[in-house]
Amino acid sequence: MEPSHLDTIRQSYDVVAADYARSVKDPAELDPLSRAVLGAFAELVMSADLGPTADVGCGPGKVTAYLSRLGVSAFGVDLSPRMAGLARTAYPDLRFDVGSMTALAAGDGELGGVLAFYSTHHLPPGELPEVYGEFHRALAPGGHLLLVTRVGEEEHQRRTYGYGGDPAPFDSYRLPADRIAELLDRAGFAVTGRTLQEPEAGAKRAVAGFLAHKPEGPRA
Numbered sequence: 001m002e003p004s005h006l007d008t009i010r011q012s013y014d015v016v017a018a019d020y021a022r023s024v025k026d027p028a029e030l031d032p033l034s035r036a037v038l039g040a041f042a043e044l045v046m047s048a049d050l051g052p053t054a055d056v057g058c059g060p061g062k063v064t065a066y067l068s069r070l071g072v073s074a075f076g077v078d079l080s081p082r083m084a085g086l087a088r089t090a091y092p093d094l095r096f097d098v099g100s101m102t103a104l105a106a107g108d109g110e111l112g113g114v115l116a117f118y119s120t121h122h123l124p125p126g127e128l129p130e131v132y133g134e135f136h137r138a139l140a141p142g143g144h145l146l147l148v149t150r151v152g153e154e155e156h157q158r159r160t161y162g163y164g165g166d167p168a169p170f171d172s173y174r175l176p177a178d179r180i181a182e183l184l185d186r187a188g189f190a191v192t193g194r195t196l197q198e199p200e201a202g203a204k205r206a207v208a209g210f211l212a213h214k215p216e217g218p219r220a
């Protein structure tokens with residue numbers, strides 16, 4: 001049975017979907033480091049050419065569309081039917097599925113890439129081993145993962161916000177970057193690169209990007 005917090009995340013994103021879609025930047029307008037990391041990931045999955053890339057927690061699909069413009073065969077998956085619906089309307093040529101990153105519809109080894117861009121922080125940290133394991137299962141050997149998330153001292157926040165419109169409750173979790181890298185390693189990934197964006201003046205959180213791949217053979 002689905003854990004109840006997934007239903008809370010789904011309902012909250014359904015409430016804020018339209019306002020979120022209006023307020024979130026297109027990746028083309030992001031800072032140069034964020035675009036560079038997305039560009040590096042795109043280059044890696046295109047040169048490996050092992051299958052499609054799933055943008056898990058794709059929201060309104062702006063990042064999925066950005067990857068697609070860079071040449072990646074990308075599709076989106078989101079827990080919130082409203083988010084997936086907005087993505088389909090905005091990008092009718094791309095595929096957007098309703099589903100959870102905790103149980104991807106993709107078969108074993110079917111994906112060439114997995115992108116999780118600001119989408120894993122609502123899951124309790126105890127679930128991350130299973131979720132990273134799910135990314136690993138669905139990726140082909142040699143496939144690439146890019147995980148971008150806020151990092152810092154371990155923290156759990158419950159806040160109500162609405163991106164300028166109707167508010168909804170959100171639980172958010174933060175972990176140290178080293179802990180995330182360790183969990184990715186335990187899930188079977190080789191973490192090949194990390195970026196760290198320090199908080200901007202006034203902002204509280206640092207953001208890390210983890211580039212990792214599923215090794216092709218058994219570990220030494």
Ligand SMILES: C[S@@+](CC[C@H](N)C(=O)[O-])C[C@H]1O[C@@H](n2cnc3c(N)ncnc32)[C@H](O)[C@@H]1O
Pocket residue numbers: 006009010013024056057058059060061062063077078079080083099100101102117118119120122
């Ligand atoms: C902060 S938004 C980021 C959206 C998009 N990646 C972007 O950067 O614009 C987080 C998204 O993750 C989705 N999400 C959260 N938990 C999820 C899960 N377990 N499976 C799939 N999507 C999930 C939410 O519905 C929401 O659309």
